Amino acid sequence: MADRHKILLLDDDQDLLDLYREMLSQLSLSPEVHTASSGARAMALLESEPFNVLISDLKMPKMDGLQVLTLVRKKFPNLRTVVMSAVTDEQFRARAYALGIDLYLEKPQSAKELSFFVECIESLLDKEVSGGFRGVQSKSLMDLIQIECLSQNSSVLKITNGVLEGRIWIQSGDVIDAEAEDLTGEAAFQKIAGWKTGSFETLPADPSRPRRIMSSYQGLLLETAQAMDEAESGKNSAVSTNGEAPGEKNPLIELGRIPDLEFAVPAQMDSGKSLGQWGIENPDQVSAWCADTFKKCNEMGERFQWGDLKSFEGTGTQRHMSILPHEQTLLCVGFKKTLSREQVRESMKKALSKWIS
């Protein structure tokens, strides 16, 4: 991968986030380290840009680590996930591993443990490859099929690539059928083989499956390799680094690409109903507050003849906030505290124009 590796750290403790970011930024691979202090913020970041590794705490208010990992596994099956928690309970560990995490580490308590943690993450990044299937790192799907066939195994490989799912039936070391989307047989096999990344699981053999693929597995793999070589020139993989299949996206993700934007909540001005959210866990509460604030201010403005409220800007200990009205809606956006007011205004204008468009 030519680009820098990207790590997302999720923890509700800002001091720990700063410490881990500092440590991980010094890795020889010079990864880009991003942080999120809530599950919603982490999910928003993952949706807006591709990451290689997510390192998550388990115990967090609202959306806890296990909930985040469940969502991540579903939406970004290829994202490497590491749990780093002070929770030593075996039950939690087992649940986390059952969700398919790559590593479960206890929060480092000493310099030695911290160094071990950094080494583990570096090792995980080293294993990160542009392709590869979870469960057998650094192996392509073709490698997996070859292993199954050489071992004369009988099994069904279930391959998941984002929202796409395919199955390959192997009987006594021969590929006998495949199924993906509406395709079956060799066409389905070629389709699945074109998926560069994904996750797989081995299901019990299905001897009753009728044979639709008559070619030997060697011939099949050769044809597939040729087809992939030809397709390589096009380089048009339909899968993002996060393994997310193309499809409907949250329209607010575009707003999330604005630098230093923390969250966005559009709201209906009259009802206070949230019209979506990006990066926030309580959109309904915030949208109701925005609408109520605007309503009361407009009433005050009308009464004292100051006119309507044109804009609301706020600063807190955690972030800047800005609310702008547009027709019958309000756009409420949170920005990082590090921005100046002028930068917040400029970014807010961009956010509103993106939202309107």
Added chain:
Amino acid sequence: MPLPTGTFTVDRFGKLITSTVSQSFPEKYVLEIGEAVIAIFRQAMEAEVPLTEITLTFASLKITARELRGGAIVFLSPLGLGGS
């Protein structure tokens, strides 16, 4: 009604502590603005977006308020025709 200009502070109960707002703008209206500002801070906190400073820009008036131990210091600035 004239546009108010000046600064005032209110405590957490909405009681007026100090004011430089012209007397042509009745005190009961100053208190009303103070209550509205305190309510915004309180409700922002309840909505889990705590704020320590707010700026409300109306067509002809800008209200800037800073939270002060549950009360607030409020700045009222009329806007010119060009606004700002």
